[in-house]
Amino acid sequence: MLIFRQKIIPLELSIIIVNYNVKFFLEQCLFSVLKASADIRSEIIVIDNNSTDGSREYLSEKFPSVQFEWLEVNSGFAKACNRALKKAIGEIILFLNPDTIVAEDCFLKSISFIRSKKDCGALGVRMLDGSGKFLKESKRGLPTPSASFFRLSGITFLLPESKYYSAYYAGHLSEHDINEIDVVAGAFLMVPKAVLEKTGGFDEDFFMYGEDVDLSYRITRAGFKNYYYPQTTILHFKGESTLKSLQYIQRFYAAMHLFLKKHYTSFWKKAVMNLAIGFGRTVAKIRLISMPPNNKQSGLPEAAAIIATQDNFSNLVHLVKHAKPLVAIQGRVAIEFDEEENAIGVIDDLPLLKDKGIHHFIFSEGSLSFKEIIMNVDRFAGKCNFMFHAKGSISIVGSDDSDSRGFFISPAATVKS
Template sequence: MNHETIGIEQFQTSPLQVSFCIVNLNARDYLRACLDRLPEAATQITWEVIIVDNGSTDGSVEMIRTEFPWVRLICNETNLGYTRPMNQALHVAQGEFLVQLNPDTLPGEGAFDKLYSFMRANPEVGICGPKVLNRDGTLQRQCRRSAARPWDVVTYFSGLWRLFPHSRLFGRYLLAYLPEDETAEVEAVSGSCMMVRRAVIDQIGYLDEQFFAYQEDSDFCFRARQAGWKVFYYPEAVVVHYGGFGGSRTQPYRGIIEWHRSYLRYYRKHLAKDYCFLVNGLMYLGVGLRLSLSLVKAFFSREKVVGTKKP
């Protein structure tokens, strides 16, 4: 494994306020657009950028070296997934707040100024996520969600939440009943863009590396709430997430397998103890069946996207 530091962020005040941590795998053009937009999204705060590259072959590393020499770069020789490389970035980050950011995101004007101000004004908030939009401008509903308990998962995958979008009974997983422009305490936010208070990591530790990729954000939010921190959705800050261009398309079948494996690990770690063996058995069976269907669907699909397709 080769670790190479190219440079540091141009702001040199101390203490540093925000560290942007990005894991990249063959997302060069999206990453370039993301980095170009950062100065507009963080105008009132001091910041640094740390990128961990997972052995990209599309010229990402060369692009960073040439166009963004102030980025702090860590190069891995192979694809180490998401969680371990993100921890590599978090370990060297110097900021008071740490932002986990996907390379295929496009931050809105002042987005991180707003997130930072909100968290400074609310010290009980340990994790905060912005309003995340799909490329067509619609809400990416996964940016605010529940802890994915069995009933929430059943109503989501069965489509009941679409039939009753304003129901708190059927719409819990994606909080479909919650107005998209309403600031709210939630159980989990998306790791595509998530601001974390350093004190949270000091208390509960880093991301759990048993998750190769996927569900590490749900696990981290769950652990933070267990430790007494609040998790918030703050729609005044807006970020566009293209979805599926941060590395999952490079190895789509592995991505599908890891998504389902990660949910099972998350379920066993946090939720299984709250339910009887019958419920747990049905959950494991359901995830296995969905994995099989997803692999078959991907085989016959022209566009292979891990998780929910982003419009």
């Protein structure tokens, strides 16, 4: 009897996502990831850090192709990522936050770029928050003593395009141009596995925050280059997975201290860094305490219009009627002019509709692609507020800014998320 050894075809991409109590945002994320990985030999690994919002019951049966692992303790982002990394078999690894939405061609374009650059150690992409605002951490410099002091003291925000004073955010580099950068944000961090085999994964001493800075630094020290690649754009709600609180402040600045201790040996550099970190921590606490209560969390809108075809509009109206909390639907916004019948306007009219009292708009994926949705969020940034629904999901999510926790509506919203 002849026994033929089965040829194992390696995967091109392993997508690693760490979840903690953001099941509705992760639902939207996974629908976009499945679309983006449809033509790629890939795997999706989700590590849940002991969520208490019903993530397991809500997500496990909905996404049978996803490899879920449900931990019984929250051991931090770095440990969870490394746990997934040990089982990942893709030639390229993508660490992706759960509160992101990616375009259908995002992975293909990013992988193609990495393969075109033999010296590529890591790749990051252009990121927008839920309101369409460009996230400066899409491209970052190292937290050197001077860069950290200028950023934490607020000088960076007074001179946002300065190469020196805004070095922390690489302010001199255009958000629209491909460039080499020092630090790739962990929200979307794509790395060839061969690079990680040389550098190792995340430093598990970083519980949350700072681990991406540390890994990016080690990648460049190993002789590779990190790239900012704005030829694809993603949405990163950010405020949902990094809710600003006193605990956030403590963890963020503890991570800065850890990076300082690990990578700086000069006495004067440590002194300047300690001064900047201490000053920044104090300012952050004052800002948090003085922030009005209704600004600490995005308020769920009382009403919204839906951007959709007629069929998808009817389905979404039905979902909203059975969802919690209740949101009144103000009408349908058509995609094209020839679909205007029974619509309150077309997508080009969003700013005008806002002037008429419609402040929130729900994008219906299925009526528009994820890529088209992201392009329109970018197009109307600062002019409108948005919510998002992926075809097949039973939730709608949104966030009006990157500093506040996002909001959601769903028939399954019986447990706080």
